[in-house]
Amino acid sequence: MTERTLSEAEYDAITDAAAHWCMRLHADDCTDAERLAFKHWHDADPLHAFEYEAMLEIWGTAEHLPRGEPAPAASNRRPRTRWSQLAVAATVLALGVPLAAFTGWNLGWVPNTYxxxxxxxxxxxxxxxxxxxxxxxxxxxxxxxxxxxxxxxxxxxxxxxxxxxxxxxxxxxxxxxxxxxxxxxxxxxxxxxxxxxxxxxxxxxxxxxxxxxxxxxxxxxxxxxxxxxxxxxxxxxxxxxxxxDNSLAWRNGKLVLDNLALSDALPLINRYLDHPVMLADNNTGTLRIGGIYNLNEVKNLVPSLPKVLPVYLTQNKDGNLVLNAIGPRPSKN
Known part of the structure; x- marks a missing residue:
């Protein structure tokens, strides 16, 4: 996520909204209109989506807390990657788990930094x-x-x-x-x-x-x-x-394929693609590939494979490119 500079009030507003939507979407009486309003809010800004995902992490943690202690006095630590006081308190209270954050920390249930x-x-x-x-x-x-x-x-x-x-x-x-x-x-x-x-x-x-x-x-x-x-x-x-071994070549901005079978190489290649490339069959997966590629240029590797390997590209019903070993071409009927 791209770093942004927000005022304390601006960040509090986003975090509080994320806590609100987390509570409402988990409520039995959440309406279709609310779900639509949440989607509009969620999609309006990448930071909204980011904070909501963080709130889900907190929600999942809170589900494991015991019940029956005094009301929470949640930590108010910053920056934006940490707990928000109101968000944590609201999430815990919404679950009906009135446990002080200090108690949760001492028992090992709640982190003091997120x-x-x-x-x-x-x-x-x-x-x-x-x-x-x-x-x-x-x-x-x-x-x-x-x-x-x-x-x-x-x-x-x-x-x-x-x-x-x-x-x-x-x-x-x-x-x-x-x-x-x-x-x-x-x-x-x-x-x-x-x-x-x-x-x-x-x-x-x-x-x-x-x-x-x-x-x-x-x-x-x-x-x-x-x-x-x-x-x-x-x-x-x-x-x-x-x-x-070339496992850590990525730290120098490189992807190194050292005479690998396509079945082993594709997971390494697909890591850098928006949509994974598939293999047509096991026979295609046995073909081998080598070379050194810049990480930012891996997306250009797949279209060039038919120039260096006996393969051709097709597309499956999900829109993924598929590598096929050269053999009888599929019928166009």
Whole structure:
């Protein structure tokens, strides 16, 4: 999301509106007219959509809070990536959960800091509230929440390189796909595409879990190792990374395809496209591709593939381009 400079009053108005719409859309008596009004508000400004998504994150957290304590005295910390006093209080009260924010923090249920970051057509470097440094790849998005007993990041999409501030008492957890990475202080990369995740470790040690619902099915990585998993994997697949591995070439603005099968290359390519390219069949997926490409020019790669590979392009009913290995051309009837 593009950075904007707003006054305190302007930002409060947007945050309060996001809290209001979050409450109304979750209410049983929400009308069709209200839903239409919300859509107009949501679509009127990217910041409206951004704040509403942040409010949904808070709503999801509040659902796990217990009941029966005094009315809230929510924190009023800024900037706009953190909790808003009225928004948090309104969300918690709307759920019928009168719990003081201080109590929630001490019990480990409520974070005292909430940050959300996005990178658009260019990469982005950010500093989390705990001092950790994060480098975001193009089109990536993550959320950071600081709880009393742990620091928690959710990588919603894309790729991020982490240089984690060491704090043995507060583990740093990255949730990606159906798994998670647990560390105390180290340097590592997490790549997420659909339900596929790859974790590459440079320094320190990390514990990679392929299904965060069960902490038993994990693997510990040491520097120079990579773990990968997808939805449904009981254990992550672990391998050593060679000295000429190109997993982190994105940090230099490059996509390196080192004689990869198209089935392996397309997830790397599709990360930078508005609409994913599909494979017509398994045979097409066995064709191999190589080359070094600038990240901002990846969108020009697919139309050029018929010039370098025995393939042709078609389009499916959803409008996605489809790669087909050259063979009998489909009938035009």
């Amino acid at each position: 940050q959300r970051f996005e990178a658009g057509a260019t990469g982005r470097q950010v500093t989390l509230d705990d001092g950790s440094q994060v480098e975001l790849n193009l089109g990536s998005e993550l959320v950071f929440a600081n709880y009393k007993h742990e620091r928690r990041v959710t990588l919603k999409k894309g790729e991020a390189f982490f240089d984690v501030s060491h704090d043995k008492q507060h583990p740093f957890i990255v949730r990606a796909g159906q798994g998670q990475v647990r560390v105390t202080g180290t340097r590592f990369n997490v790549w997420l595409y659909q339900d596929q995740v790859k974790v590459t470790l440079l320094e320190g040690s990390v514990w990679v879990i392929s299904n965060k619902a069960s902490n038993a099915n994990g693997a510990q990585l040491s520097p120079g190792m990579q773990a990968s998993y997808k939805a449904g994997d009981y254990q992550p697949q672990v391998r050593e990374v060679s000295a000429d």
